Structures are given as C-alpha cells and as structure tokens.
Amino acid sequence: MTALVIRNLSVRLRKGPPLLRRVSLDLAPGEVRGLVGESGAGKSMIGKAVLGILPPSVEITGGEILLEGTDLLRLPPADRRRRIGASCALIPQDPLTALNPSHRIGPQITDRLVDILGWTRRNADARARELLAEVQIPDPDRVMRSYPHELSGGMRQRILIASAFAAEPRLIVADEPTTALDVTVQKQILKLIAGMQARHGTAILFVTHDLGVVSKVCQRLSVLYSGMVVEDARVADFFRAPRHPYSAALLAATPKYTDPTAGLNPVPDAVIEAVRAEVAAFDREVAHG
Amino acid sequence: MPILRILLLRLLTTVVTLAGVAVIVFFVIRVVPGNPIAMMLPPGATEADIARLSALYGLDKPLVTQFWIWVSGVLQGDFGTSISTRQPVLGLVLGRLPATLELSVMALVMAVVLGGAAALTGTRYRGGRTEGAIDVANGMALSVPDFLWGLILILLFGVLMPVFHISGRVTPSLDLPFSTNFYLFESLIRLRFDLWADIVAHMFMPALALAIPLAAIIGQLLKQSLKETMNLDYVTLARTKGYGETRVILREALRNAALPTLTLVGVQFTFLIGGTVIIERLFSYEGLGNMAIDAVINRDLPLIQGIVLLFAVIFTAVNLIVDLLYAVLNPRLRHA
Ligand SMILES: Nc1ncnc2c1ncn2[C@@H]1O[C@H](COP(=O)(O)OP(=O)(O)O)[C@@H](O)[C@H]1O
C-alpha cells in the first residue's frame, strides 16, 4: 500500500485566492520525494496540510490526503490528530525555534511515545538514548537533561531528526531541514537524514528549493509553481530531460555541484509568462467547470 | 549564580530606596500643616501645655536633629512612640501587618485564578464569541477602579443578597485561640474551619474588589502572550505529535507565555497593596491601610513614618520575589 497519496488537494485563503491548485502526488513506502519550487510556491503548505497544521487563515476546499489508504480529511479532528501523531513526523526548518525553551530535551523526544503511543517512560527514555546515539550525539544522557539554549543549532537539528524518527513513522515531512544551518553543517545533516531514512525505511516528503539536494536524496520529485504541480518525475529522468519548460528553466538556474560558477541562469521571463498563463487557464477552467 | 547576584544587587538597591523613602516621608509630613500635639489635647489647653508635650515627643528640636534621633532609633529597632495611642510604633505596625498581607495575598490569588482562567479560556476559544465576551468583561473590569468595585460588591452581596460580611476582619463575638495575627493562616493550621469560614466571609469582598482590576490585566496580558506563543514553531511541532489544543496550550505555551506577564503582575501587585488603604477603610478591615488613614487624620507623625517605611519594605520584597520567580521559571537565566 502507498504510504501517502494526495489527490486534487486544493487550499485557498479563506474567501481568497487559491494557494494550492489540485495538487496530486504519492509516496511509496520508504520512498523519498522531493518537493521543489521557488519561495511561496506552496511547498510548506502541502506539508502542513498533510500534518494537519494549516494556519487558521487558510481552508482546504477539496481533495483527499490518504495516509496508508485512510483519508485524513474525512476523519474526526481528534482521530486525525492521533493518527498523524502516531504515523507521521515533521523535521522542521529552523532548529533554533522548534524546541520548547522551557522543557528539557529528553521529554521533548519521548513525549509522543509516552502520551500518544502509551510507552512506559523507561522504554521511551531508552529509545531516546538509542536514537541520540544514532544521530551521533555524544553523551546522550547529558543532552537529554539539557535545555535547548545550551546546545548548538546543528545539535538541535540532530535532536529534531532523532525525535522525528522516534516513533518509527511511516511518513516524515522534512521542510527545508538544512536551509537554516551553516553550509558546513548542511552536508552532514543531509547525510544523516539520508542514512536514517535508509536504515528505518521511512517515506519522506522532502521540501527544498535546492535541486542539488534532490539529486542526492530523492527518488522522485514534484515541481511546484504557484500551488500547481507542473512536473512529477523520477529524479534520474528529470535531470536527464525535464519535461516542463518551467522545470527545465529551474534546473538550468541551479548551480552545478561540480562547477558552481556555471548554470546560474535566472528563469527567463518568457518561461514565467507561459507558466503563469497555464495557471490562469487552470483557474478559468475551475471557475467554469 | 544569577540568583545570588540578583539578591546582592537587590539588597543594595533596597538600602538606598529605604533611605530615600525615610528622608522623603519624614520631611514631607512635617511640611503638611496640622500640629499633632494640639490635636491630642482637649480643647482649652494652653500654649504652655502644648510646648511641654511637644518637648516630651522631641518636636521642639530642629528638624534635622529630629530626623537623626528618629533614624538612629530605627537603626536600633526603635521606631518611636505613636502620639495618638502612646504605644511603640513597631508593635502597632507589626500587629496590623498580617491582616494586610493576608488580604493582599488572597486578592492576588483571586486575581491570578480569575485572570488565568480568562486568558486560558480566551486562548482556547480564540477568534470566536467566547473570546469576544472575555475581552468585553476584561474591559469592564479595568474601567472601574477597585474602591468602586468595593461599593458595588457591598451593594450586591452585602445589602441585596447579604452572603458576605461587609465590615471587620472577624465576627467580634467569636473566641480567637490564635497566637499570631495571621488569622486566616492560623485558623487553617489549627483546623478551625469554622473560624476560617468566618474570616473568609469577611475578607471575600475586599479581596475581590482589589482583585478584579488586576485579574483583568492578567487576563488581557496573558491571553495576548499565549496567542503569540501559540504560533511559534515548537507549538506547531507539538501539534504534529498528536496533542490536542488544550494540552498544547497548557504544556507547550503557558509557561513561556507566563514569563512576560509575571514581571508586570509584580508591579501591578504593588499597586494592589497600595489599594488596600482605601479598601480596608471601606470595609473597616483592621489592617495597615486603615491604620494609615487614622494616623494621617491624627497627624501621628511617628506612626505615619513607620507605616510608610513598612509599605516600602513590602514593595521591595514583592519585587525581589518576582525577580527570583522569573529566574526560577526561565531556564535560560537559571543556567546562564
Ligand atoms: N499563515 C499564512 N496565512 C496566509 N497565507 C500564507 C500563510 N503562510 C503562507 N501563506 C501563503 O501561502 C503561499 C505558499 O506559502 P508556502 O507554502 O509557505 O511557500 P513555500 O514553502 O513554497 O515557500 C504563499 O503565497 C504565502 O504567502
């Protein structure tokens, strides 16, 4: 069974313009799918919709989000919450703001295990220690007793990764998990996530604006423009021959890892206009049909 | 470490503050017209009588000399003798202190409970009618000062529906087995719930009158702070773990949101203690504030000085407690 299927998901500002336009994508168990697009394209919005944390200012106007076959949008709110807590997790963008400054690290990793999944505190603590060791944190016992402000950004992101894997979720949403980090730390964290993913076999929806990252960790990707999926492809195929002119231009605009000076061409205006026209045509069709 | 530093710094500022208060109160009340000796003598007393009594209380000496006599006495624990009651000031003031402390703390507890409940409910149902109703109630509570709330309460629960006592601290005919003046506290310790109930029935309205404006301030501030905190990343992350709204508010947001509120509550609590002066008068509650008004009416200079100094000590202590609480609640300060 597929880990996640999103079908025709539409989200808009309450009584306002659409933010997601019939987005469809799917993830096989253990698969990593990249979600790329420029800032504001709606990448995070998709992740938030899946995790049930959309801001109150927006509403879902249609579509399905099937988590292992169950449509989350049809579940009563309390069931949906528990279901998401039990089988999904988030690796957030900014490790400096994603940990509660008033709580020690230990409980922030174990809380879900104890409160939602009913583990004993002792088992949960053992599990947390094991995971912290797995993300290469020295002296896990000391770290579990620490407060977030006592730890570096890289450490905190490792902790958040450990915490995301704690309950062996079927699906993790990683929302630009390296963007807020130092360049030197970025590579380590990326490697760490890839390693954890491989060992635990977790499906990951990997939000990023960096195609270089996609080429390293993803099997498939979706390219998003203005809340619309313009291309859904296997990563190998995409890098060989992108099908949509916008995603081709996006690829051309990405600096190559081998030669950072090459390929810094901004997306041409003509391409932008064409894709905008596509979006407008889509909106007209929705309005009439 | 920071806690020790806070204590030392506070000790230093306390000494300076108290010295300043001592100077100001001593000279200001002597500028105000009215002769305390003339007020305590029966009509028809001669100038000679007044002069003799003035000399007895040292009021004939130059101001600066009087000041030094008073200050050196205070430093040795002698706050002088009350002119109107002829008893040592320290004993009088300390005898009344527990009544005012109990009233203030009870009011504070009421304010925190009421304001906290309003803030939590408003946050839980934010954006809806419930929050609107809470905002309106807060606004009303804030636009009426404490003594007017006192009058309103007297009308409501003293006259129309007499469920509480409107005057005094305890029913005078009751036998009190207490060895301190902390009646409320001691009645609990001695398990004399009959007395406790009587004392609470006396304190309830004055405490509530003092509490209502502070409750509104706490309600508004804490709600604002909670709502901002609810949008932070770590709260969102907690939601993805499967927690419901109530649990997220209480466990993830409340503690962090309470920190900024705490400092302000400290300042507001000192205002509340100031408010006891009028409220105690209104409810004939035998505390420091009520005694202060009598002392002013009688131009009882040593007593006024003693009461004002004691209020200054209380204010400083409140600020110190708030600082310490802040340090304890905020892990960033505790370990820095
Ligand atoms: N809390 C919010 N309220 C209203 N609109 C929002 C909110 N967050 C994001 N948006 C809008 O939704 C669109 C998609 O945002 P987002 O998913 O965060 O983009 P991305 O992650 O691709 O950079 C943007 O146009 C943004 O302005």
Ligand SMILES: [Mg+2]
């Ligand atoms: Mg984003």
